[in-house]
Amino acid sequence: MDDAQKESVFAELLQHSWSRYEELFHNERMDDVLLGAVVASCVREGYQMLELNSDGVNHYVRFELPGDHSRLIFRLRHLAEELAVSKVLGHLAEVVVGYGERVEKLGARWSSLRSEVRHPFLATDEPGVVTFDAELSGGYLYAQIPLLLDLGTYLKHDLEVDVPLIRSHLDSAVHALKRVLRGRLELTPS
Amino acid sequence: MPSFSMLENFALRREVSDSLDEILIGQLIAVLVGKGFPMVGIVSDPDHHSVRFRMQKDPVLYYLSATLHRPPNKLARLVTLSLTGQVKNFLSSSQALLDFYANDFKKLTEAPLQMGVSLSHQLNSVLGTAQRQIRLDRATEPDSLAEMETLVEVSRDLRDELRGTISRDEAPVSLRGGNVVDENRKEPRVNKVLGAEIGAGDDSLRVRLFVINLSISGFRATCERPLPDGDDLQVALKLDAREPSLETRARLCWRNELTVSGMFDHGFEFIELGEEQADRIQAFVQAELKKQMQHKPVDLSSPWTFGRTDPTY
Numbered sequence: 192m193d194d195a196q197k198e199s200v201f202a203e204l205l206q207h208s209w210s211r212y213e214e215l216f217h218n219e220r221m222d223d224v225l226l227g228a229v230v231a232s233c234v235r236e237g238y239q240m241l242e243l244n245s246d247g248v249n250h251y252v253r254f255e256l257p258g259d260h261s262r263l264i265f266r267l268r269h270l271a272e273e274l275a276v277s278k279v280l281g282h283l284a285e286v287v288v289g290y291g292e293r294v295e296k297l298g299a300r301w302s303s304l305r306s307e308v309r310h311p312f313l314a315t316d317e318p319g320v321v322t323f324d325a326e327l328s329g330g331y332l333y334a335q336i337p338l339l340l341d342l343g344t345y346l347k348h349d350l351e352v353d354v355p356l357i358r359s360h361l362d363s364a365v366h367a368l369k370r371v372l373r374g375r376l377e378l379t380p381s
Numbered sequence: 382m383p384s385f386s387m388l389e390n391f392a393l394r395r396e397v398s399d400s401l402d403e404i405l406i407g408q409l410i411a412v413l414v415g416k417g418f419p420m421v422g423i424v425s426d427p428d429h430h431s432v433r434f435r436m437q438k439d440p441v442l443y444y445l446s447a448t449l450h451r452p453p454n455k456l457a458r459l460v461t462l463s464l465t466g467q468v469k470n471f472l473s474s475s476q477a478l479l480d481f482y483a484n485d486f487k488k489l490t491e492a493p494l495q496m497g498v499s500l501s502h503q504l505n506s507v508l509g510t511a512q513r514q515i516r517l518d519r520a521t522e523p524d525s526l527a528e529m530e531t532l533v534e535v536s537r538d539l540r541d542e543l544r545g546t547i548s549r550d551e552a553p554v555s556l557r558g559g560n561v562v563d564e565n566r567k568e569p570r571v572n573k574v575l576g577a578e579i580g581a582g583d584d585s586l587r588v589r590l591f592v593i594n595l596s597i598s599g600f601r602a603t604c605e606r607p608l609p610d611g612d613d614l615q616v617a618l619k620l621d622a623r624e625p626s627l628e629t630r631a632r633l634c635w636r637n638e639l640t641v642s643g644m645f646d647h648g649f650e651f652i653e654l655g656e657e658q659a660d661r662i663q664a665f666v667q668a669e670l671k672k673q674m675q676h677k678p679v680d681l682s683s684p685w686t687f688g689r690t691d692p693t694y
Contacts (some may be wrong), residue, residue: 198474209471220435227420227432231411239521240407244425251387254407257521258443266387278420287387324388335387349418350435 222269264289282342289335290368466539576619
């Protein structure tokens with residue numbers, strides 16, 4: 192090969208590498224992209240982000256609505272960051288959405304709710320299982336639900352996000368959790 | 382109840398007042414994601430928050446990273462927001478790589494700090510960083526999201542600085558969609574002080590402009606004072622002291638106050654530019670570019686004293 196041919200081959204190698212690199216990058220970053228869209232959606236709805244952190248696998252974000260001081264918590268774990276896995280499973284992600292309100296006499300109510308579940312084999316990560324959690328220092332009680340979602344549903348080509356779809360799904364989950372939380376509080380003696 | 386509590390993974394600061402920096406970062410994310418730039422990275426530690434965005438469809442920037450340095454103590458009222466624009470080198474020939482590096486290095490030494498933007502070259506990227514101070518107590522104000530919208534417009538400064546730094550006619554490289562590719566660039570950079578008269582009717586201002594870009598579409602210029610706003614302004618640019626001013630009409634597209642210098646940055650679009658006027662602009666730009674390629678680097682340290690062509694302005 193002469194110099195020109197070598198340059199041409201080198202250029203092809205680089206271009207091919209960039210193409211595959213982009214594919215890997217998109218796959219790895221889908222969870223960050225979705226989390227950003229969740230933050231954007233909530234902030235535009237009037238929530239204030241109180242916390243954002245990540246342990247490299249799970250991403251956590253917490254919000255408060257200034258008007259009524261209700262809070263949202265959101266955890267996202269991408270189950271298919273490996274390209275091969277995502278090609279089989281799709282961009283599956285485990286999401287937990289929680290809705291919290293300040294509750295009077297939280298300690299007593301929280302003890303009552305905790306005592307309801309004792310059997311060690313009861314699964315709490317099944318869809319439709321609403322569990323409760325308490326932020327005792329702040330006086331908040333949360334209802335939370337796990338969901339298994341396909342991130343591909345929300346992400347269009349080239350990492351473009353369908354924010355209205357995310358907003359509608361979040362609104363629906365929060366609506367359900369709010370009803371469950373308030374309903375259970377009425378049924379749970381303080 | 383779940384044996385694993387999700388809440389254990391939060392710091393659970395009790396008061397909103399302890400989370401003002403997080404609120405600001407949330408607003409920043411909302412603004413940039415809202416502009417179509419997906420978030421592609423998060424780093425959060427005790428000293429700072431960093432988030433990175435992919436600048437899809439941006440003609441210059443590939444990434445924009447935002448770092449909010451946490452206040453050192455709870456009484457601090459100001460936080461520093463650093464915005465870093467990144468242009469990536471996607472060159473694929475060894476000669477283009479060398480040309481790019483040589484051109485880039487030369488430009489960085491010529492103009493290391495303009496518009497409060499510092500430039501650096503790291504690995505296959507050229508980075509421009511600008512810093513802004515934000516008042517923490519503004520985070521919870523009703524208009525704080527709108528304020529953040531204005532603040533991230535500093536990315537335009539980064540974009541312009543990086544575009545000017547990387548793209549030069551003498552190097553066979555240009556920018557496309559945030560990438561440096563093996564082509565010749567299209568938009569020239571002028572960096573020239575010109576006398577001008579801008580306004581409508583009796584409200585015209587005679588000013589000296591630091592013209593950064595000029596083309597038949599319009600121009601970008603900074604000035605010590607804000608220039609008149611309007612969709613149909615009379616503009617007279619003194620391209621050459623020996624010739625009549627170039628007179629045309631333009632509209633103000635945008636205006637930013639530059640926090641560091643206190644000057645105002647403006648973008649104007651020409652309205653119905655005539656053929657003769659277009660020819661004059663093109664001839665002027667070509668002549669300026671030729672000068673830039675022949676002589677020493679332009680001294681940008683005192684933009685208000687060099688290049689004076691008409692003492693009446």
